[in-house]
Amino acid sequence: MGEHSLGDALKKFLSQSRLKGSIQALQIEEVWEQIMGKTVARYTDKISIHGQTLYIDTAIAPLRQELLYQKDRIVQLVNEALGERVISEVVIK
Secondary structure, eight states: OOOOOHHHHHHHHHHTSTTHHHHHHHHHHHHHHHHHOHHHHHTOOEEEEETTEEEEEOSOHHHHHHHHHTHHHHHHHHHHHHTSOOOSEEEEO
16 A cells, blocks of 8 residues: 555545535635625625535625626636636626
8 A cells, every 4th residue: 555645535536426516615714804894704604515516595685696796716726726627607696
């Protein structure tokens, strides 16, 4: 058996696990305020990932409209923050 670091083993496990999307959603929630600002973070109700789609829930109509205009930017910022291509699409609900 070859030697593997614990970090490598965890990455491999997560890449094959159903937990990956949930963990990535938690990572996005942690950096959401940094990448989108305090106001957006305050009025974002929920963030979830299904496949490569990021779902953002907000009850504030003007914010929803602004986020719709920024979908490409959100994809870029989230992927940069996580250091890998995690999402390719954003859905605002």
